Amino acid sequence: MSRSATPAAETRARQYWLMKSEPDEASIDTLAERGTLPWTGVRNYQARNFMRDAMRVGDGVLFYHSSCPEPGIAGLAEVCSTPYPDPTQFERASHYYDAASKPEAPRWMLVDVRFVQKSALISLPELRAHEALADMVVLRRGNRLSITPVTPAEWRYITTRLMR
């Protein structure tokens, strides 16, 4: 490859993620109404690290409804900001308040997410029924991570074959 064809340092192939949200707090309809949402409330280091260190603007997001009568993928979104401190960690009245986190050294970082489309719900049992998705991180036994990576093959399969 010639040097002139080398892309700018910051660019890389688009990556893909699955992000869980409790629809009581923020559903795909909430995102559709507001256009964008700050992904507040993540208080797990691994999930935080994905937002802080790995996500890039433009990455694809499977928007997943969790802790609800019908868990599953409810639509598509896109990462639309670089990481910044989750403001709720400093709000005393917030459920997500973290007294140990100081503004000069914020513990919890988030990104904003932009609405792309709503889809017919792809339920958890349906996801589990597809051999092509057998290795999805979110489907692993005991998985509780609210943000998980999705492979390009999984993304392609879900968005082109399961989404309506």
Add this chain to the structure above:
DNA sequence: GCCAACGTTGGC
């Protein structure tokens, strides 16, 4: 409401 699985905390 139950409970399996996992992360975090804190005593030692």
Add this chain to the structure above:
DNA sequence: GCCAACGTTGGC
């Protein structure tokens, strides 16, 4: 550094 106790997640 170990590990028991505790808290949380999230499907059912």
